[in-house]
Amino acid sequence: MNPSDWRTYLVTQASLSGDRTTPEIVRAAIDGGIDAVQLREKETSARSRHELGHELRELTAEAGVDLIVNDRLDIAQVIDADGVHVGQSDLPVGVARDLLGPDAIVGCSTATVAEARNAEAEGADYLGVGAIYGTSSKDVDDGKDGVGPARIAAIADAVSIPVVGIGGITADNAAPVVDAGTAGVAVISEITAATDPEAATESLVAAAETTKSVATREHSQ
Template sequence: MNPSNWRTYLVTQASLSDGRSTSEIVRAAIDGGVDAVQLREKETSARSRYELGLELRELTADAGVDLIVNDRVDIAQAIDADGVHVGQSDLPVGVARDLLGPDAVVGCSTSTVAEAREAEREGADYLGVGAVYGTSSKDVADDEDGIGPERIEAIADAVSIPIVGIGGITADNAAPVAEAGAAGVAVISEITAASDPAAATAALAETVETSKGVADGGRGA
């Protein structure tokens, strides 16, 4: 349960799954080597998210994959998730930490250096930074053109906790995000909408791992 080791992070959204269940997508992503899964599904009821969360908890626990819940600290507690991810308009990081305890993973969405530093001060374990590229998701960023890998680098230089880039990321454009200092990348449609989610996950993981190797080699030179 170390966000520094997350290379691929799936954020669930059933509406993009082409009729497949979220559990089916998560199972395939696990087969492809996903490191963390975030239960999102904001358009569903709390009861539905709870019941889905129980299914995902079983799948991820068996595979040794971290399970994070978007926004809802109560659901995270109820399904014994590994942690919660909060946005700028959700419960503060410190409150989530107090409710979940010291062992839980608490992540926070940020898009600026100031937000990132504040989240770190409040005790966040990792940051979801974006939207890196343009995205149609209402959950990430307020800049339709994206903040770009340059902002990832600026935030990585400003904080000491791991960063996960999110927003419009694909296997084709993930490399600059990892090279800029992100530990990994979080995606929705790149895996969920793929005809072969397992293969899409594996391709994304390979791109990130290779790019991080290049970046680490450059920094060590």
């Protein structure tokens, strides 16, 4: 799947899943209609992420859902993931592209227009922008309340590659993020910490797709 077709994107974090495993959360998200999954799990060892990655690759491949690995290019290669996502302090986008090849999906976290333009110039396929709203599950680079939909709109206007918003996003506040010109929204706790992850995914999918459909109709008029 092309990142421009992503509407909803799950970033894994086992510490928020209660007594459920990450594969159980991912399976529920897949059943709920998720488009992409990122293996993050920064609090675990490389060995654990490698083993978990193989499980998630099997689940996502069967469902036709893209699997992205946060930061670890080596794990992405070994488990045959669809791509990798790097941050501003990780290996540069250009290095990831050179190592993984032209067919891999390479994403980059950005919080400013300058960072976004630089990532695009280095060959990023999509950008993760955030944190949009205040969040406890992902670092906020621009204050405790997040960068807000206005910043992501400015970034989306400045680049030609897909932009995905992340950070504090829920089914209730996803619309302004999608309206800002993003391809879709990424979440951690909205799905992972939900009592019913599948239902939470369905609600997020509905919010993102409805907003995108309305925006498309208005643009065509």
